[in-house]
Every structure is written in C-alpha cells, then in structure tokens.
Amino acid sequence: MDGPTSTTDGTGARIAGPSPDAVLVRRTLEEIAPVADKVTSYFYALLFVRSPALRDLFPAAMDTQRDRLLKALLTVAERMDDSAFLAEYLGHLGRGHRKYGVEAAHYPAVGEALIGALVRYAERSWDAETEAAWVRAYTTISQIMIDAAAEDEAKAPAWWQAEVVSHDLRTPDIAVLTLRPDAPYPFLAGQYTTLETPWWPRVWRHYSFASAPRPDGLLTLHVKSVPAGWVSQALVHRARPGDVLRLGPPAGSMTVDHATDTGLVCLGGGTGIAPIKALVEDVAEHGDRRRVDVFYGARRGHDLYDMDTLLRLQKTFPWLAVHPVTEAQCPLPEAVREAGPWPERDAYLSGPLGMVREGIDVLRGSGVPTERIRHDFLAELAVVGTGSAEVGGVHGAHPLDVPVEVVAQ
C-alpha cells in the first residue's frame, strides 16, 4: 500500500496523514455504508455463483455471517497505514481461517467478488485509481493472511477434535463441560477458543477456558444456553459424554504477567467467571505472593453456579478473597468501587458487554491505569456475529481490535 502523506501543523511539526490508497478505500467505504447489507448480499451471491465450491466453507444459514466481512474491512481501512496492526490483526485472521478449510487458492475469488460488489454499489466514487487502490489493498491483506496461515501450518493443526468426557448441568441453563483434546492443546489461562458442534456444522462460537492448563490435558468450559443460541443450546441440552466437538486455536491476551507480583482485582459476571477462575488457578501455580480479589456477579443468588468452587479455592489460598455480588445487593461495578480504591492492582474483566464497560470506568476511577486493565470482548463478538449473546466473552482496548473472522462464525 502507498505510504502515508504528511502535512505540517501551525508550529511546523509534521503530522502524518492517511496514504492516498487509504483515502480512496475509505471514500468507497463511506459511500457504501448506507447500503452495507446489499453490498454484503451481492458479494456472497457473486462469490457463490462464480465459485460454487466455496459455499461449503460457510454455514448453511448465512444470517450469522452478515456483518463479518464488512466489519473486518472497516477495521482494516481504519488502520490501513499501520503496518504493525495489520500484521497482528490479519495474521490472527489468517491463522484462524485454517480451521474453516480456507486455502491460499481461495483468496483471488474472494477479492474479485469483493471488487465486483464495490463497483456496483460505489458508483459515485469508483474510478480506475480507486480500483487500483483496492487491488493493492486486497493483495496486501490476502498476502499477510496467506503467509500467516502457511507459517502456522508448520507448527500447529488447523483444528483439534475434543471428546466430551463429562457434562455437569449446574442450573437449568448452565453446563460445565470437560473435554479431552485428541492432541495437546497449548493455551494460557484467561484465553478462549472457537468451537464447532456436530449438530451445527461450520457454525463456530467463542468460549473461554474455565481452568488453567492441567497436567492431564483436559479442558473445561462453562456454557449458558441463550435464546436462539444454536450452539449454546446444543452444548447445554444435547451434548453428552462421548460426543466429539472441534476446537480452533487458542486466542486472547487476558493473561497474567508472571514477571511481576502485582495484586489482581477481577470482575466475573455470570459465565464470565470462567476465565477468572482459570486466572486464579494460574496465580496459584506460579506462587502465592499476590493478593487476588474476585468479584463474582450474578442476577440472583442461585445464578452463582460456581460459588462452591470459588469458596474452596478461597479456603485453600489465603491470598484470595472472593466477593459474591447479586443484583439485589448492588450492581457488580458498584461493589468494586465501594471496596476500592485499587491503585496497585492489575485488573481483569469478563462478562456481559455492559458490565465490562462499566467495570472499566469504575476501575479507572479507582486508580487503575488503563494499560493495566485487561479484558476480552467475547460478548462483543456475539453481538456482531449472531444477534444473540452466545459466547462463553475478546481482549483489546477497542472492540475493533478484535479480529472478526470473515468466514464461518
């Protein structure tokens, strides 16, 4: 892509402006924004008519697919001149697409369908120069994704099969599943995975791991069945020991920095307690010098489905304090504010979007510097991908930093 231009401000200092290609790409995206749905439908129609074999990479029902492509494009367009961001974001996307069966040979057809859809709906701004900018942009995007996938192929499988070894229904709509992967699954406490069930082929959802890596290699997930949540309902009400699921690679950076012994303050709302529990186990495994406060929020007392486990951990580890909070008592972020300030802590948040957002505000107001606040916006992905809250929570300062997978979520 062409490099950024620069201008000078009133003091003569140079300010980097967007590159000419970024200006042209953004102009196209602005023009199509009001008809984004039509562009997306036309893109997929072109893709599947011209390359019918690619249809098999996508789920049967395309409604879960809707906004993904456009959201990824907007993210890239917004940061087009930031090569470090592009390498990280698109590298993650390229690796993540291996599990869908995406190959290097598929990329040109996608690029042609994309440009075909843009030509049709960006009539006002489209010209030869714009087309050349889009071709350069797409070539760069696809090459980063292809290279990242090829590099990953040399060291990790595209997916893992995982057998359900236990299924524990904790409430009428929450199950704790234990899985045995068919090969060692390398992850860190606080990370999440993508998962596909045999009942909804090519429909993938995100779930955080509820335990730190264990010597026996087993994995644990907490799943809440949500209305219209195909995958979550199948996992809670249908999955049984012996069923085999597929897992994508681990992702997420809500992990503990073991180079320091700073204390932790953790907020887990609902099934958002899952990765928080994994973090507590991780701290325990790395020594016990750190103070850890866990605020566990639920709507009602009986929704605190993992309280027994947390109390057991609290009894074992004197450095751990667990604070259950129900809505009748007070909102979870409020309880954290009242117990603060937290100036010397690292903070971790996991749960519904609203809780995470409010929690961040409270933590900032209670003295925690922004760079010490970690969270993964899984709830954000659920909203984008399905219109339902079907995830078990992705990390980043901004939701757009989360790689939104273009194919089959």
Ligand SMILES: NC(=O)C1=CN([C@@H]2O[C@H](COP(=O)(O)OP(=O)(O)OC[C@H]3O[C@@H](n4cnc5c(N)ncnc54)[C@H](O)[C@@H]3O)[C@@H](O)[C@H]2O)C=CC1
């Ligand atoms: N790594 C992550 O970020 C993870 C996120 N999650 C997300 O957590 C959510 C769990 O859902 P449920 O169990 O149904 O939780 P829930 O809806 O029962 O709420 C749990 C807690 O969050 C509080 N809360 C909810 N909305 C709030 C708001 N707008 N402002 C302040 N507090 C709020 C509730 O008062 C309660 O204390 C899902 O959206 C899931 O995607 C789940 C696992 C991991």
